Amino acid sequence: MSSHPHILIVGASRGIGLGLAKACVNAGWTVYALARSLAGSAELKALAEQHSRQVSLIECDLLQANAAQLIKNAIGPQRLQAVLLNAGISGPEHQDPQQATATDIGTLFQVNAVAPIALAQQLTDLVEPGGVIAFTSSQMGSLQLNRAQHMPLYGASKAALNSLLLSWSSTYEQLPWSLLAIHPGWVRTDMGGANATLSVEESTQGILQVLTAHAGLNHCAFVDYENKTMPW
Numbered sequence: 212m213s214s215h216p217h218i219l220i221v222g223a224s225r226g227i228g229l230g231l232a233k234a235c236v237n238a239g240w241t242v243y244a245l246a247r248s249l250a251g252s253a254e255l256k257a258l259a260e261q262h263s264r265q266v267s268l269i270e271c272d273l274l275q276a277n278a279a280q281l282i283k284n285a286i287g288p289q290r291l292q293a294v295l296l297n298a299g300i301s302g303p304e305h306q307d308p309q310q311a312t313a314t315d316i317g318t319l320f321q322v323n324a325v326a327p328i329a330l331a332q333q334l335t336d337l338v339e340p341g342g343v344i345a346f347t348s349s350q351m352g353s354l355q356l357n358r359a360q361h362m363p364l365y366g367a368s369k370a371a372l373n374s375l376l377l378s379w380s381s382t383y384e385q386l387p388w389s390l391l392a393i394h395p396g397w398v399r400t401d402m403g404g405a406n407a408t409l410s411v412e413e414s415t416q417g418i419l420q421v422l423t424a425h426a427g428l429n430h431c432a433f434v435d436y437e438n439k440t441m442p443w
């Protein structure tokens with residue numbers, strides 16, 4: 212990876228996305244940080260003000276039809292060494308397939324699985340050969356681990372993300388970049404809750420190292436924040 216990598220983080224307003232933006236800045240990377248509401252992202256705006264040469268902000272919802280075009284307009288001719296599609300939601304609190312409405316399921320699977328893959332597919336010409344296109348997945352998306360008993364709808368949406376990623380990867384005889392599903396660990400964010408085992412800093416330092424480690428490998432893998440291989 213180049214000595215001054217450029218990364219796009221989709222879903223950088225808070226939690227893991229914001230933490231990774233901070234970790235990247237500290238490591239000397241240039242960050243394009245996408246958030247759906249900059250007005251509601253005071254910490255991200257402060258980071259951009261403090262590091263105006265390293266951080267550019269893009270205001271856009273992952274589900275916006277023109278998201279790819281907005282991102283391309285913001286980034287211009289610059290090539291990226293890494294992209295992290297990180298935005299995600301938990302879905303309905305009850306997590307009960309019997310109670311879930313078509314809107315609940317549509318939104319959950321659109322945000323967590325279909326939209327990130329579709330957006331990444333539209334951004335590939337921004338990514339340098341040998342770069343990394345990564346998705347924040349979850350151990351709950353692993354069919355073999357079967358760890359989503361308490362969040363079955365969320366787990367299914369991350370399994371769908373992993374499935375779409377594998378399908379996409381298999382359309383290439385030789386991948387031009389690495390395609391990664393990353394389990395960030397159980398992290399103390401709004402989603403992970405206060406009892407989670409990892410701080411945002413611990414998780415995102417690991418994710419940063421994972422992104423660096425897979426540059427140039429041009430393969431598809433499911434790994435955790437410590438770069439341990441996860442079963443699909």
Ligand SMILES: NC(=O)c1ccc[n+]([C@@H]2O[C@H](COP(=O)([O-])OP(=O)(O)OC[C@H]3O[C@@H](n4cnc5c(N)ncnc54)[C@H](OP(=O)(O)O)[C@@H]3O)[C@@H](O)[C@H]2O)c1
Pocket residue numbers: 221222223224225226227228246247248271272273274297298299300322347348349350394395396397398399400401402403404407
């Ligand atoms: N925390 C954990 O323990 C854990 C474990 C495994 C996987 N994950 C995954 O890690 C990722 C980040 O989670 P987190 O813990 O940092 O959660 P979080 O604190 O709830 O943050 C979620 C992020 O996703 C953004 N987002 C959601 N929908 C969006 C949309 N339509 N367009 C743009 N941005 C959108 C949110 O933006 P707003 O601020 O605008 O809502 C926010 O930046 C998610 O994909 C999650 O599934 C988390």
